[in-house]
Amino acid sequence: MAGRSQHPxxxxxxxxxxxxxxxxxxxxxxxxxxxxxxxxxxxxLETHLRDAIAGFQQRGLNDxxxxxxxxxxVGQPQLLGEEFVKADPSQVxxxxxxxxxxxxxxxxxxxxxxxxxxxHNWTSGFFGLLSAYAYVLLIYLPVIGLAIFLAKGxxxxxxxxxxxxxxxxxxxxxxxxxxxxxxxGSQAVMQYRYLIQTDHGRMAHTLDxxxxxxxxxxxxxxxxxxxxxxxxxxxxxxxxxxx
Amino acid sequence: xxxxxxxxxxxxxxxxxPLLLSILAGGESYGYEIIQKVxxxxxxxxxxxxxxxxxxxxxxxxxxxxxxxxxxADTGRQRKYYFISSDGRKVLKTERQQWLAVxxxxxxxxxIKPVTI
Numbered sequence: 001m002a003g004r005s006q007h008p009x010x011x012x013x014x015x016x017x018x019x020x021x022x023x024x025x026x027x028x029x030x031x032x033x034x035x036x037x038x039x040x041x042x043x044x045l046e047t048h049l050r051d052a053i054a055g056f057q058q059r060g061l062n063d064x065x066x067x068x069x070x071x072x073x074v075g076q077p078q079l080l081g082e083e084f085v086k087a088d089p090s091q092v093x094x095x096x097x098x099x100x101x102x103x104x105x106x107x108x109x110x111x112x113x114x115x116x117x118x119x120h121n122w123t124s125g126f127f128g129l130l131s132a133y134a135y136v137l138l139i140y141l142p143v144i145g146l147a148i149f150l151a152k153g154x155x156x157x158x159x160x161x162x163x164x165x166x167x168x169x170x171x172x173x174x175x176x177x178x179x180x181x182x183x184x185g186s187q188a189v190m191q192y193r194y195l196i197q198t199d200h201g202r203m204a205h206t207l208d209x210x211x212x213x214x215x216x217x218x219x220x221x222x223x224x225x226x227x228x229x230x231x232x233x234x235x236x237x238x239x240x241x242x243x
Numbered sequence: 244x245x246x247x248x249x250x251x252x253x254x255x256x257x258x259x260x261p262l263l264l265s266i267l268a269g270g271e272s273y274g275y276e277i278i279q280k281v282x283x284x285x286x287x288x289x290x291x292x293x294x295x296x297x298x299x300x301x302x303x304x305x306x307x308x309x310x311x312x313x314x315x316a317d318t319g320r321q322r323k324y325y326f327i328s329s330d331g332r333k334v335l336k337t338e339r340q341q342w343l344a345v346x347x348x349x350x351x352x353x354x355i356k357p358v359t360i
Contacts, residue, residue: 041297044274044323048293051275054318075294087298088305 020063024049027071034081038095041084049074098231105176105224106142112183112217114138116190169229176225180218188214250289258289259299261338264331267309271326273316274300300325308334 027049031042052070053063061069074080085092114135165175191213250258266277274296281289303309308331316322327335350356 041301043321044297045294047320047322048274048297050320051273052293055275055279073293075292080294083295083298084301087302091301 018062018064020053020067023064023067027067027077030077031080034077035096036081036083036085036092037077038084038091045074045080094231098228101224101228101231103143103146105221105228106146107139108221108224109179109183110142111139112187112221116183116187166232169232172232173225173229176228177222180221180225184214184218184221187217250285255289255291258342259291260303261335261342262289263299263303264308264327264335264338267325267327268332268335271324273322273324277325303331307331 024046028042028046031037031045037045049070052073053066056066056069057063165171262281263277266272266280272280274293277300278291278293278296281291300309300311304311304325307328309325310328311323311325313321313323
């Protein structure tokens with residue numbers, strides 16, 4: 001083994017210093033940088049890497065050596081990415097579009113929540129300007145958050161943190177619809193109160209317009225839910241039939 | 244001359260489908276186990292690159308020949324298990340006939356006892 005220290009004291013020192021989990025995390029981030037590798041493929045490759053590490057450890061190799069050989073066995077992340085793109089280019093785009101749709105949905109729902117916050121009470125002067133900036137910043141907060149997670153390679157971790165929602169298409173659709181109904185419902189209640197206050201005796205006509213507005217507001221996020229559910233990566237979304 | 248009888252890249256690629264289907268016809272399995280099995284059965288002559296196995300498995304799955312399911316392994320970790328589908332069994336039967344036809348033809352030329360299906 002090239003570059004391996006032969007001194008027992010040094011080997012022990014290396015073993016105590018070597019952080020296997022950190023090495024796997026760094027490798028995982030390298031994989032996350034490959035466009036051709038979907039979240040599910042990365043998960044599968046990580047399982048393989050861990051199995052290979054365990055295999056080498058059983059043969060008496062230390063953590064560092066086991067990781068080094070297992071990593072080599074699995075292959076270079078760039079080559080793996082290229083192979084997967086060659087094998088199924090449509091799958092890569094499907095997952096990309098899924099994330100785009102999901103990001104649009106989050107931004108759309110977030111904008112709706114932010115619009116309920118009475119930031120615009122200060123309409124002029126310095127505080128007016130400040131509240132306008134704060135409002136814009138709040139609207140773009142999920143986009144900024146997504147960009148930070150992507151840059152740090154932590155998007156996968158966040159994805160697993162919400163694993164329960166992504167376990168099936170049905171769960172994703174239900175969670176999103178509940179969220180839409182709650183956020184839009186609360187906005188509708190606020191709007192309703194405002195209309196009651198400013199109605200001037202035209203209640204029936206105003207309410208017609210009110211309901212049309214509520215449903216039209218909901219149509220865009222609902223359409224995104226349908227799209228996201230359809231494009232959702234295959235992971236765990238079905239019970240396969242055995243031959 | 245070749246010192247070791249390692250298979251050529253083309254032959255490895257061509258044999259991957261019947262090999263995978265045959266292994267999975269024997270029962271469900273996962274990537275790492277499949278690689279180990281092929282290495283063991285071939286006595287190290289068929290050396291698959293670990294990571295390159297997955298595009299092939301995914302292609303077979305897309306073609307409906309195999310299916311997969313994430314399950315918890317004995318270690319507590321989640322693993323993706325693959326198993327053969329009914330279409331896969333039909334394709335394996337055809338593959339078997341074709342490979343045996345090649346084997347028997349070469350066997351006649353090299354005077355090796357033919358194999359029947």
